[in-house]
Amino acid sequence: MQNSFTEENYLKIIHSLSGRDGAEVSTNALAESTATRAASVTDMLRKLAEKGLINYKKYQGVTLTEQGEKVAIKVIRKHRLWEVFLVEKLGFGWDEVHDIAEELEHIPSEILVEKLDTFLGHPRFDPHGDPIPDAKGNLTEPDYLVLTDVQIGEKVRMMGVLDHAPSFLQHLDRSGITLGSVIELKEVNDYDKSASVQINGGQTLFISLEVSKNLLVQRR
Amino acid sequence: MQNSFTEENYLKIIHSLSGRDGAEVSTNALAESTATRAASVTDMLRKLAEKGLINYKKYQGVTLTEQGEKVAIKVIRKHRLWEVFLVEKLGFGWDEVHDIAEELEHIPSEILVEKLDTFLGHPRFDPHGDPIPDAKGNLTEPDYLVLTDVQIGEKVRMMGVLDHAPSFLQHLDRSGITLGSVIELKEVNDYDKSASVQINGGQTLFISLEVSKNLLVQRR
C-alpha cells in the first residue's frame, strides 16, 4: 500500500519532533507543525496506527514504528538530495530550496532517488549541513554543538543550522557565515548573551543569542 | 487561485486531444484519457469552466480558453524539460521517463522551471522529439510526416514518435532506430504494408505498419 503525500508529511514530522531518543510526540505539537487542528491530527493518527506506521494509544502521544521510521527516512533522504540538486546544480540559494524540496520529496520512484544520488556524487550532507540517509536507510546524526556551548577563545567550524527559515539563512549570508566557516568566539556579553565572533580569521561581528542558539558547530 | 494536480492533468489532456486546430473534446474522450467515468469528467468540466479555464456548454464538448491554454502549455513545458533532465542528466532510457515526468510536471515553482531550463541548455525537444514550449508559452509543432507518407526510395530522418508507450520505444531500441537515425524506405509490402528500411546506411530491417504509423520523420 502506497502512502499519501499527507501521510508522508506526518511521518517525517513525527520523526523530527521525536528527536534522536524517539520520544513521544503530542497531538498538539503535530497540529502546530502540520498547520492543522488537533482534531484533524487525531484522525490521521488513527489511520497511521491502522497502517502500522506509528505506535498510538489514545491520549498518550505517538512514536514511529520501525516501518514508519523507514518511510520517514526515505522521505528525508529524498528531501535532502533534492536540496543538494537545487543548490549545487541549479544554483539556488540555501534559503530558497526548502519549499521546493518539500514537494519533490514526495515523488515516488525509488530508482529516481538512486540515480539522483549518483548524479550528485553521493553527497553526505544537504545545503544546511543536515546528514543525508544512505540508500539502506541509515541516518547518523553527527553530534555537533550549538554555538552557545562554545567557550570564549575557542575556534570552531560552522557545520549546520537549527533554524531553516529563509530569513535566518539570509541573515547568515549577509554576515558572511556559511557552512565551513571558522568561527572564533571572542567574547560574550553577560547582559544579553550576544557575542562577538571572528569569521575565517577576518571580520569580527556581533551576533545575537538568537543566532548563536541556531548555529551548529564542531571543535577542530 | 492555484490549480490542483487533477485540474492540470485535465487541461493538459484537453490540449492534447484538441489537436493543433483546437477542436472540441468530448466527455467520453476525456473519461478514457483520465481513466475515470464520464460522470466524473462532467463534474470536473463544470469546475474548470467556473474557473474560466475551458469553454463548456452542456453536451457540446470543451475547448481551452486562452487562460486554460496557458496553464496547459506550462505543464507541458515542465513535463518535457523534466524528461530531458531524466534522460540527459540521470541516464534514464527514453522508455522510462514518462511516468516520473507525469509527477514532476506538477511541481509548482516558476523559477525552478527556468533554472532547470538553463541547466539543461534550453533544449528545444524532449527525448521523444516533442517540442518544448519556451518560457513565454510559445509552442510550435514542427510539421513532420509519418513514415507511412514517405515514398519508396526516399531517405528521411527520424524525428519523433506518436506512440510513447515503453513497449514501443523499447522495440525501436532493439531495432536500432533512435532520434536522428536516417531511414531509407526500400520497399513496402502491398499485402500488409509492412516495410523494409535501411538504418543509417547500414542494417536493413522489416517494420510493421504499426511501427511505420508511429514514426515521425523529416525529408532532408
Added chain:
DNA sequence: ATAAAATTTTAGACTAGCCTAAATTTTATT
C-alpha cells in the same frame, strides 16, 4: 484530594474527486 486548566478525542459537517444508476439530450437509423 479536589478543582481548574490544558490536552486530546469524538461528533458532526464540509470540499475535492471519484463512483453507480437513472434521467436527459444528441445523434444515427429506419
Added chain:
DNA sequence: AATAAAATTTAGGCTAGTCTAAAATTTTAT
C-alpha cells in the same frame, strides 16, 4: 419524422483530509 442508440448530465453516495464545537481525559495548581 419517429424511434433506437449513444453520449452526456444529474442524483445520490463514498473516501481522504480538513474544520468547529462539545465531551472526555490528563495534568497542574490549590
